[in-house]
Amino acid sequence: MPHNISAIGVTEDGRFTDPDGYRIGALFKLCPWADMLRESFAEPVAASETLFLEPAWKAILSNKAMLPLLWERNEGHPALLPTFFEYAPEGRELARGPHVRKPFFSREGSDISLYDGNLRHRGPDEGYGAEGAIVQAYAPLARSGENHAVIGSWIVGDEAVAISIREDASPITRDLARFLPHVIVG
Template sequence: MRRVPIAERADWRVSAESFGFRFHTIDGAPYWDESAYFAFSLEQIERDIEAPTLELHGMAMDLVGEIVASEFLMHRLGIPEHYRDWIARSWREGAPHLYGRMDLAYDGRGPAKLYELNYDTPTSLYEAAFFQWLWLEQQIERGALPRGADQYNLIQEHVVETFATIARRLPRPLYFSAVRDSPEDQGTIAYLADCAAQAGLATRTIAIEDIGLAADGRFTDLDDAPIRALFKLYPLEFMFADSFGAALPGADLVLIEPPWKASLSNKGILPLLWERHRGHPNLLPAFFDDRPEVDLPRGWVRKPLLSREGANIELHGDAGERLRSDGPYGDSPCIRQAFHPLVEFGGGYPLVGSWVVGDRASGIGVREDDSPITRDTARFVPHAIV
């Protein structure tokens, strides 16, 4: 694994705008960064990322049935009691799911280490699935990359195939929804709606703020038509806290991602995985924060169960370094995970996001931050297999 400087395409911003990638720059700072790329060997991809991704995903999925059958474990994960039967029922009925992203620390040598699972509303999909592939093709065409260069990226292909597979179980049309004023989220659902259309699904979009609730308990669009299938780029825990959330268990509604993803989109899954697979080479020791009897390594990282985008992380390095990020999750229960630093490349710290689509390892995207804590200000840097 190497970070390789490369000349930017002179027209990449025009290209991004033309393809709907309007969040390439956020608050005046670059989000998409093609001044370099991360180079991997095929062996690194297949042995150190793809194979562990499949194994870790299988381990996590094996835990879901145990979690949803246990009031104690759902309480441990902070899942509100009102939603537990609904979540368990969605698992028993095999409610379909589309995708997830696991974040891995990887330095090109040792085993990749799982930082966390993002299995409800994973972001950076469009740029990983589509725009970095376009970058690869154009850089090869222009001679900046060798003809034999490739990319670990079957994400879009697998997304379309998975939509086609689950289409048989979805009422029509499939609505796509996100917060109205988030360019990144709106761009992501527009991309996913296009993938669903390629799979033959009828689609519509609606802002999450515009979804209504009828007197009979059904969710509706702006024309008062019932919404019976909804892809929501909006966290389940936010839905639970919203005023309409209490109606979810009784609504005639198929959600993607499904309710049972509440058991995986939660950092409490990390100590549960460690308890059941202690010593696994791709796991870090992790414990619920209310277990003072547990002897942690000297270095550890405290993470709220439901924090996002690196918020409210407290890092205690094994050499005595301290780092803390702000955020809105200060009152949340936490877990502690053994400290395992990201590799540093000239002041940048890359985190590998490994995508699972329809239970298949499908590709990666690399986000790079100036801090060892990967925050919402991290840059997306493309990769290539060379």
């Protein structure tokens, strides 16, 4: 049953409860972990024994500050783009050419900027970026007519299990992008 996050209670032993006082064993949330972890609601998460259907470790993978670290450890890997922290010397150098600026925490294209020497395109202004940003070498998305497409992939272990295609009229994929999932069988 859907509830507003403010309707969720916490017992003395740190378990989450619904408005009727029943323990919440499993929870699906739409609030991003990066936002939720800033709230007092986050304090009891670890001890709550609640199964979050989007696990907390996703906060690490969705943090774009991971990208410069991946590049540093795997420089030149064909699946990665050169990426640096915005104010690092390498980041300032990269920012002289075509690049993308991404806040550490943002969603659905918010506060992302594309540069080709000058600002070329900016995603919706949602106030992300106080924690910092990365700069990444620009790689244009695949195009079909006026649409831009990005492919997402799901890997379990070492096996590809699904892909998705998100397509948008903008070169920055936004929240209303069209989404087409694919499952790989066999």
